[in-house]
Amino acid sequence: MRTTILIFSLTVFLASCNTSSKKSESTSDLLPLGTHKGTVSEVIQTPSYTYLLIKESMGENWIAIPKAEVKEGQQVFYDEGLEMKNFQSKTLQREFETIYFVKGIRNEALESVDEAIRKNINKSSGAAKTDIEIEQPQGAQSIAYIFENKSSLSDTKVTVKGKIVKVNNGILNTNWVHIQDGSSFENSFDLTVTTDELYQVGDVVTFIGTIGLNRDFGAGYIYNVIMEDATKVVSL
Structure with missing residues (x-):
């Protein structure tokens, strides 16, 4: 009789441990959506x-x-x-x-x-400030002007001339170019440009592209101001 009671108690104890373990595991596996x-x-x-x-x-x-x-x-x-x-x-x-x-x-x-x-x-904030001074051609805007007037320039085409200080090619099906012209507005001096064209660090290029605001492309690519789908201007 004592043996039967002992076996029954042990069975209940093991079942209780197993249930508790499963409950703990299921609770720990609960994650926020996404x-x-x-x-x-x-x-x-x-x-x-x-x-x-x-x-x-x-x-x-x-x-x-x-x-x-x-x-x-x-x-x-x-x-x-x-x-x-x-x-x-x-x-x-x-x-x-x-x-x-x-x-x-x-x-x-x-x-x-x-x-x-x-x-x-x-x-994703680009490169360190470079000691350069690039004069903008007629019809183009400085990087400082773009950052200062970003709200009014949103979704409009803008022309800007700058020196390429950083390049990341073939990321998210586009090329990412950082340019500077020596100007700055509230410590914003580095403009990111996306383009299908290939460039090298040190190139001085005049771009025309569309200004975008508050872009989040994932993978850490977050920009308050960016020039998208830019192409080289050869006539300025």
């Missing part, structure tokens, strides 16, 4: 990006983040990003069937989403 949790199973580093294969509960996803130190086996959290199908990485000479460009990864206990976004805003 938040992903997984384990890094592969890391590929490039000069500008870190590519990560993340093993999650529903499968594996490739993501790309601004360059960061990440280790295989690390548990990470990240938020929804820009999905790219059949993405060709020229640096890696590799095609990803599906990849997500996200603002960054974080340890949920250490860093909030807002903190990660603020860091990425700082990362």
Whole structure:
């Protein structure tokens, strides 16, 4: 009789432990809408990006983040990003069937989403100020003028001449060029230009393009002011 009672008590105790464990696991797996949790199973580093294969509960996803130190086996959290199908990485000479460009990864206990976004805003701020002085041709506007009058220039075509101080080609299917002309407004002196054309650091170019405001392209590419779809002007 005592043996029967002992076996019954042990069975109840084990069942209780199992239920408690499952409850704890299900509670810990609850995530805010749009938040992903997984384990890094592969890391590929490039000069500008870190590519990560993340093993999650529903499968594996490739993501790309601004360059960061990440280790295989690390548990990470990240938020929804820009999905790219059949993405060709020229640096890696590799095609990803599906990849997500996200603002960054974080340890949920250490860093909030807002903190990660603020860091990425700082990362996309361009190059240091260059000691140059470029005179704008007739009909063009200085970089200082563009930043000062950004509201009235939004969604309009503007011409500007500047020296290229930074280039990132082939990102999100476009080329990203940073130009300066020596002018500044409230410490804004670096204008980002997107273009299909190829340029090199040191080139002095006159661009015409459309001014955009508060653009968030994902992957840390966040700009208060940007010139989009720009082309070179050869007549000025």
